[in-house]
Amino acid sequence: MKKVGIIIDKYHLKYKVTEFLKYLRSKADVSLYIEEEFLLNDKKLDFDENIFFLKAKGDLVLALAKLIEEETSIPVINSYKGSWLAINRFLNSVYLQKAGIPIPDFSLNPIGIPSTYHDYIIKNIIDQKNYKFIPIVHKENGQLKVADQRALDEVDKTDPRYNYLYYQKFIKSKFEYKIYGIGEEVYFSKQLPILVNPNKMETRKEIEEIPELKEYCYKAMEVMNLELASLDFLKSKDQFYLTDINCTPNFNYLKNGHQIVANFLLKRAKT
Amino acid sequence: MENLNIGILSKRKTMMAGKLKSCLKNKGFNISIYTLENLVINETLLNHDFYILKSKSLFFLYAGFFLEAKNKVVIPKPQISFIQKNRIQSHFLMRRIGLLTPEIYLGTQETLKNQLDPNEYPFILKPIMGSGSKGVKVINSHEEINSENNAITYLEKYIQGIHYNVYFIDEKICTLIKPPLANEHVDMKKIETPNDVKELIFKWKGYFKGNLLFGHLDIVREESSGNLYVVDPGSFPEFTNWKCDSSPVESICNLIIDNYRKTKDN
Structure with a gap:
């Protein structure tokens, strides 16, 4: 055995x-x-x-x-490398973009220097702890600003080395595509974005294979040295964008x- | 001479970063220093020819990785600085190269208190992501282990012996005796570099195949065995205690420019 x-x-x-x-x-x-x-x-x-x-x-x-x-x-x-990269959002954004995988524009700004993106989402830079995405949404003069509570908590109020925020250009998408890569096998589902319906499983449903996403999934896992991952994509104007990659996915959501x-x-x- | 625009990624504008700026400026180059006050990591950084990664604090490393991914030359290479920043990575790398390092222990406060043999003390507590002496302290007993929220703590076995601060710039090595756990800036006594220390430095540099232009290692010669243990690597020290021939700033300035040109030629 x-x-x-x-x-x-x-x-x-x-x-x-x-x-x-x-x-x-x-x-x-x-x-x-x-x-x-x-x-x-x-x-x-x-x-x-x-x-x-x-x-x-x-x-x-x-x-x-x-x-x-x-x-x-x-x-x-x-692997160590894959897990380390997966929890470091900024680093994996850099590597994934370099590999040609479309990801939304991103930047790291010190607190006080606002993003130049019209609509944006602030995400945590180190995704290492066990807590959920808690969105804080502001709409002002036609501008959409979303912040993950975890990102705001991450900023160390006493240590200037950590006074940074990760900004990702906001992608307006009808659905969020959830892809699981387990070895060579890829599983596809979609759901309403969490900002539309916070109960993600309520609208999640399996979908047919999307070859483009399968390619991105393989490439992302190869670049990051991952053999098991979940990937989130959004779609805008026929272009998919990889918005998140997770090295310890909750596979209980998969049949x-x-x-x-x-x-x-x-x-x-x-x- | 080409008119290069060079960015320096540094925690401060003074000390080594300031001196490098003056040195490079005197050679006719345009220099901008990016600190945590003005460093925004996005495409606006791409208008420089290359960057000097003075600090290995996380956000400067991020900037280095970002720039390298955009095909900008960054000296020293971010991956090399990162390995030296992350104690887990540097510990295992040194072992792979065949260098001795102190035994390490990781666990929560509770685990360490419950499972460490009281006879094994003292240990040295170090941050996992860190360099130099910041956050480093001697732990003499269970009672001194205190971490917030029972977080994972990194301990190293304390090696009793002579502590060396060994600088190297290109082929030059400058060795000093330092007080245990002291930072780079305390007064130190220069000594003739022992042969086994020289060999150790060449082994360390050799691993990076010409990409480690300068740096330093904190080394302890164990009193009981005479063995050398590497306890801390540094990718870009201030060279405050360089007490050997030639100016470290001028040497580093020239090395960086030469390295940039070689990289561009390749």
Whole structure:
């Protein structure tokens, strides 16, 4: 029986992986590395797992992923590099744009220097903590300004090094396209944008494959060294824009998602 | 001589950044310094020929990555500065190269308190993203480990021994003895560079294949074994304690211009 190591935090363990663990335990030995309880010591680790799966993105989780990659040949899904890039919104915007994937215009401005975009959304720069997108919407003189509460909280009021905001040009789109990439498999769905209906699952429905999005999905995952991701796209004037990429997607929203991910991990596991 | 427009990404306009500006200006170039007051990371930055990444604070690194992605030359390379900024990355890189580094521990406050052997103290607490001595302190017992919201804390085993601050600019190495955990600016005593320190510096520089023009390493020679442990790398020090031949500012100024020209020629 293969052995799968799950590197996770208490939040994800409590709320996100019940079905997944139940299924995985019927197919493999499972060991849990819980961020809040695990002591990482770089000289005293001995792994016998066939694969590791990251289901969190905290500092210890990333460090452990890096250690396993450096010291062993055990596959880590997702990689340290991929996870690090995914949580760094500005960096992944730079790399994705460089790779030719259309993303909305973006800039990093110090507090006090406003964006030059007519309509914009302020997003968090480091997407590492477990909390939801909380939009704050202002409409003034025909201008739309949206801010994610997390981005405003992220600004350190006492440390000028962190007095920056990430501005993304606002893309008006009828739907938000949610794409899951799991290895070579790509799953497509769409929903009303969260600003229209905050209950995203109420309007989410599976859709037929969109070849253009499939290509973008493959390319983005390759550029960022991710093997499992969810990607959000908006569409304006027949052009798709990648607005978010997540390295620890909630696969419970995908039909049989827990089984698909578990089977993918078992297939990718070292023999 | 070509009339280059050069941007300097720096926390401040004074000290090394100011000196570099004067040096480059005297050579006939146009220089702008971008600090956290005026740095907006967008296409407006593209009107310079190249950039000097003086600071490895996060937002300057972001600017460096952004510029490089837009095919602007950035010296030093942002990836090299980033590796030295992120202690996880630099720790494992040094191990890969074959350099000794202190044993590290990561965990929440509770985990560290419950699982660390009391006999293993002291440790050095360091920020994961950091450089130099900022946020660094000695931890002598469980009681001294305090982190906000039970956040992940990074500890290094404290190495008892002689602490060296070793600068290098191109092929020149300047070695000083420093008080433990002191920053770059305290008074230090210059010594002849020991051969094993020289070898260590060449090994470190060699990994970057000519892209590490200058920098420094904090090294400790362990009292009990005589082994050298690298405890902190620095991509762009102030060279406050450079007590060796020639002016560090002039040397760095020339190295940067040469490096830019070579990069453009390739």
